[in-house]
Amino acid sequence: MTDRGRVLGIETSCDETAAAVVERGRTVVSSIVSSQVDLHARYGGVVPELAGRAHIELTLPVVTDALAGAGLDRRGRSFTDPDGPIGIDAVAATIGPGLIGALLVGVSTAKALALAWDVPFVGVNHLEGHLYAAMLEAPEAELPVVVLLASGGHTLLVALDAPGSYRVLGATVDDAAGEAFDKVARYLGLGYPGGPEIDRLAVSGDAALIRFPRASTAGVFDFSFSGLKTAVVSYVRAHPEVTNADVAASFQEAVVDVLVARTVAAAEEIGARGACLAGGVAANSLLRARFAESFAARGLVSYLPSHAMCTDNAAMIAAAGYFQLQRSGPTPLDAGAVPDLQLRGSK
Amino acid sequence: MRILAIETATIEVGVALADETGPLASVTARPGRRQAETLHPAIADACRIARITPAELDAIAVDIGPGLFTGLRVGVAAAKALAGGLGLPVVTAMSLEVLIAACPSGLGEVIPVVDMRRGEVAWLMPRSPASTVRVGTPAELAAELAELARESAAAAGNVGPVLLVGDGALRHRELLGASSAPAPVFGGIELAAPPVSSLAVLAIAAMTDGRFCDPAAVCPFYGREADARINWSSRQGRETVS
Numbered sequence: 001m002t003d004r005g006r007v008l009g010i011e012t013s014c015d016e017t018a019a020a021v022v023e024r025g026r027t028v029v030s031s032i033v034s035s036q037v038d039l040h041a042r043y044g045g046v047v048p049e050l051a052g053r054a055h056i057e058l059t060l061p062v063v064t065d066a067l068a069g070a071g072l073d074r075r076g077r078s079f080t081d082p083d084g085p086i087g088i089d090a091v092a093a094t095i096g097p098g099l100i101g102a103l104l105v106g107v108s109t110a111k112a113l114a115l116a117w118d119v120p121f122v123g124v125n126h127l128e129g130h131l132y133a134a135m136l137e138a139p140e141a142e143l144p145v146v147v148l149l150a151s152g153g154h155t156l157l158v159a160l161d162a163p164g165s166y167r168v169l170g171a172t173v174d175d176a177a178g179e180a181f182d183k184v185a186r187y188l189g190l191g192y193p194g195g196p197e198i199d200r201l202a203v204s205g206d207a208a209l210i211r212f213p214r215a216s217t218a219g220v221f222d223f224s225f226s227g228l229k230t231a232v233v234s235y236v237r238a239h240p241e242v243t244n245a246d247v248a249a250s251f252q253e254a255v256v257d258v259l260v261a262r263t264v265a266a267a268e269e270i271g272a273r274g275a276c277l278a279g280g281v282a283a284n285s286l287l288r289a290r291f292a293e294s295f296a297a298r299g300l301v302s303y304l305p306s307h308a309m310c311t312d313n314a315a316m317i318a319a320a321g322y323f324q325l326q327r328s329g330p331t332p333l334d335a336g337a338v339p340d341l342q343l344r345g346s347k
Numbered sequence: 348m349r350i351l352a353i354e355t356a357t358i359e360v361g362v363a364l365a366d367e368t369g370p371l372a373s374v375t376a377r378p379g380r381r382q383a384e385t386l387h388p389a390i391a392d393a394c395r396i397a398r399i400t401p402a403e404l405d406a407i408a409v410d411i412g413p414g415l416f417t418g419l420r421v422g423v424a425a426a427k428a429l430a431g432g433l434g435l436p437v438v439t440a441m442s443l444e445v446l447i448a449a450c451p452s453g454l455g456e457v458i459p460v461v462d463m464r465r466g467e468v469a470w471l472m473p474r475s476p477a478s479t480v481r482v483g484t485p486a487e488l489a490a491e492l493a494e495l496a497r498e499s500a501a502a503a504g505n506v507g508p509v510l511l512v513g514d515g516a517l518r519h520r521e522l523l524g525a526s527s528a529p530a531p532v533f534g535g536i537e538l539a540a541p542p543v544s545s546l547a548v549l550a551i552a553a554m555t556d557g558r559f560c561d562p563a564a565v566c567p568f569y570g571r572e573a574d575a576r577i578n579w580s581s582r583q584g585r586e587t588v589s
């Protein structure tokens with residue numbers, strides 16, 4: 001690897017096709033995301049076969065765009081020096097968790113590019129990628145930090161001790177936070193994806209009207225949201241006159257309450273210097289406000305990623321790939337995709 | 348001219364290198380569902396055997412199907428990335444064409460049949476262009492075979508049996524074998540999957556004729572719509588709140 005440590009990252013685990021070039025795990029040189037959300041919206045969720053088909057069409061053009069953003073042609077060589085050396089030091093791709101037919105496109109593309117350019121391939125855990133998303137926008141952040149990763153598929157509390165070194169503190173025992181948003185939105189007849197719809201509607205609702213349950217879990221830093229979803233359904237059945245806005249506001253209040261309280265407790269437990277939000281739910285406006293407020297009150301820094309860094313992107317995959325390459329070396333070419341890959345903490 | 352050919356449309360993963368003199372090296376495996384794990388090491392191995400580095404290639408060839416979707420995507424994604432990353436053109440061929448090319452001439456009418464799972468096969472009737480791929484149930488194929496035998500007999504009197512090759516033919520051997528008179532003859536297991544060396548040889552000819560394209564334009568031939576609605580309704584059923 002050259003001193004520049006330039007990693008091309010590729011992300012195709014769900015419904016975004018993304019590629020990015022990142023230097024030394026910290027500096028985003030280029031980042032391209034092509035979303036398929038419109039393709040899947042009419043089905044109310046991501047359709048695996050459609051996602052796989054879209055990824056195969058989009059991956060190469062998206063990679064080409066990301067390379068161009070780094071001043072490289074699609075052969076990985078500088079536009080100003082087309083016969084010069086390859087300008088990429090490693091190719092990283094998400095190997096899981098995600099949809100198998102979607103993941104395989106990125107993995108196969110990345111391994112083939114690594115073969116073409118004779119550079120290392122790195123297979124990255126998508127969730128680990130999310131841990132670095134906020135840091136990419138705050139390179140000055142001091143570690144350790146606690147990261148709350150909340151998305152449609154996952155809800156995790158992670159201690160990030162050093163680049164490449166992390167521990168999982170807690171996770172959801174049933175639904176992910178984003179899944180709870182989607183299910184409640186669907187129940188209320190709102191659109192897909194449900195998170196933004198509830199966020200928007202909650203502004204005009206009364207968050208204190210309904211006191212939905214905050215589930216306790218056996219693990220102090222674990223989460224549970226399926227009871228909350230059931231409580232929303234039974235409340236609406238029992239009170240047909242209630243407005244969607246009030247339900248949305250009260251439901252959102254309950255979710256944010258639990259997410260922030262657990263993150264604060266985790267930060268205190270590990271002596272964190274700050275806290276990061278990550279994942280699609282990090283775009284929720286109430287969560288952002290409450291998160292910033294709560295940590296500021298305790299004299300801790302909070303890192304709130306931009307919308308582009310909350311949602312799936314490849315810059316975070318390239319960053320995770322860089323740190324993984326430093327710590328554990330390349331991934332063998334006989335690695336496949338792992339749809340149910342867990343986040344277990346680094347060795 | 349050196350071509351690297353990638354074959355993942357059916358049950359086999361194959362990589363071959365060829366030039367104008369013929370095949371230089373080939374690596375094949377039956378990896379079950381593990382195409383993504385098997386293909387890239389096979390590419391590296393084939394290059395090592397032929398003592399060619401990827402940077403010394405002139406084109407990439409790939410079987411775009413019909414076949415099994417997962418394998419197709421693994422192979423097509425790899426071909427696009429190799430060609431894109433090396434600045435090379437891509438030659439595409441259909442699995443059914445490769446199977447025909449793999450049959451020695453003089454065997455009579457060849458009908459390639461590829462298994463598409465879920466009770467469907469894809470086939471190509473004799474002397475038909477690749478664009479007329481048929482996708483249907485084995486019973487529909489059997490009916491077409493019977494019709495073909497009747498037509499041929501009426502036109503030429505005494506005709507020989509057709510040769511059925513491909514994994515779809517082998518899988519439905521019983522049904523298809525009884526479809527027509529004279530009964531079809533079946534290719535062996537070596538013609539179950541499209542042989543990758545045949546793909547490589549086809550691709551050399553295509554390159555010579557200028558039949559190649561940009562990697563960005565390459566896409567699998569699925570032969571079946573994505574069954575979005577089926578997936579969606581079963582998901583909804585599972586998620587119903589009780």
Ligand SMILES: [Zn+2]
Pocket residue numbers: 126130151279280311312
């Ligand atoms: Zn994600």
